[in-house]
Amino acid sequence: MKNILIAGAGIGGTIVANRLAEKLRQEVEKEEVSITIFDKNEKHVFQPSQLLVGMGLENPSEIVRNEKELLNPRVKFISGKDGEIAKIDVSNHSFVTAGGKNYSYDYAIISTGSTLDWDMIPGLREGMLTVWEMEGAIRTREAIKNFTGGTIVFNVARLPHKCPVGPLEETLMLDDYLRRRGIREKTELVYTYPIAGVFGIPNVNKAMTKLFESRGIKVISPFTLKEVDTQNRTIESNEGEKIKYDLLLGVPPHMGAKVIADSALGDRRNWVPTDKNTLQMKDHSDVYVMGDTTDIPISKAGSTADFESYAVADNIASNVRGNDHRKMYDGSVFCFIATGMDTATYIRFNYSNPPIPPPPSNIHWLAKLAYNRLYWSLTAKAVV
Amino acid sequence: MSLKLYKSMDLTGSSCAGVIGELSGVYEELQPGEYVEILIGADSDRKDLYAWAARVGAKVVKEERQGNAFRLEVAKLS
8 A cells, every 4th residue: 555645735735635536546446545635724725815805805704615525535634633744754754743643655745835924023913914814814804994094005024925926916906995995095005025126027027017107006125024113103124214104914924834844854944945847855756845835936826736736646646656757847837916806917937938917807807706716616626 | 264055046937036036035044154056047137136136245156157047156144
């Protein structure tokens, strides 16, 4: 019996588990292969839609499902204390759970995601609201509903972070939201970013900078957040800039999961060293790494994990069958970018081909909503 | 001063954070006396990198052509 263990039942872990269960259907049914996924939580949150919760377009209950309902019946799901991985022991090829159990693997997939590092910047937790977590999304919804005018600052504290286009989306949606409420003229909207411009990819930066200008959104960059002064309602940067705010929204610094540090697998931000094409952990060919967890210079996004799952599932299935076939991840990413409350554009790119976002339109917005809805029945279940 | 390699990064492909975004995140993790080795593809990225290095006090201690790409070593000296 070959054991495939998956750490983390987020978007990446769930999709790859289901893809493997389909590819290795016969082997699982003959009990030659076992696929087990671990997560302490029984609920699965579609995190990209937390933005829509924050903007009052979705309710939290609409973006949460039971993980068990999403998994192929051939996948074993372990949650609670024994779903919480305390250590990934790559020397002994095993997972040790918080419940004290030990599971051996022939193949491991690490998809433990990223967490918010609030403590990196003084005052951040008290001062900033973020849709990068569910509770923050709900608080953001209330804050913007009650907002009557003043200065809203959107700050990206550090790069890289999950859902890289999210800051563009939230700022542009907010601009539209404030216009619809008739208070945009009473509001200064300020966007701050750690590197020059509003985004890292030149084509996208150019298009979005133009859009920001046309919407009267002030951009201050590079702005590397140093401190949030909640008493005086100001943020200060390493570059020496100080900005006053009435409402501070944004993205806290990100880092990899604690289990990565506890297992001594990652770098100083807990990102796991990963081959950018094979997605194997460096120096450990029986360990694959997916999604936010990797240290590869690619977007930390759900679509990235989805694209990666094809290579990971293919290569493990081939290896189980004794084939030497190897599929490479080409750096594919696809992200919709909301540009208002009912318009969007998108970017599709890979390592070799940079994106060219089309003009924003309502059609792309509807496609974004459709994709979100279809996530539950198609994407998460690895039907496509 | 003998420098210690912290990490190697292939930044030749497209990435949402861009070369400077990816590099600035790692640079912040460096201890004085450490460097990061990077591979970048475009000359425009190379120019941006030098401008960024001047701004944050990073030092490019080595640069060489590697095929169509540039290989650079970026150090934190203090």
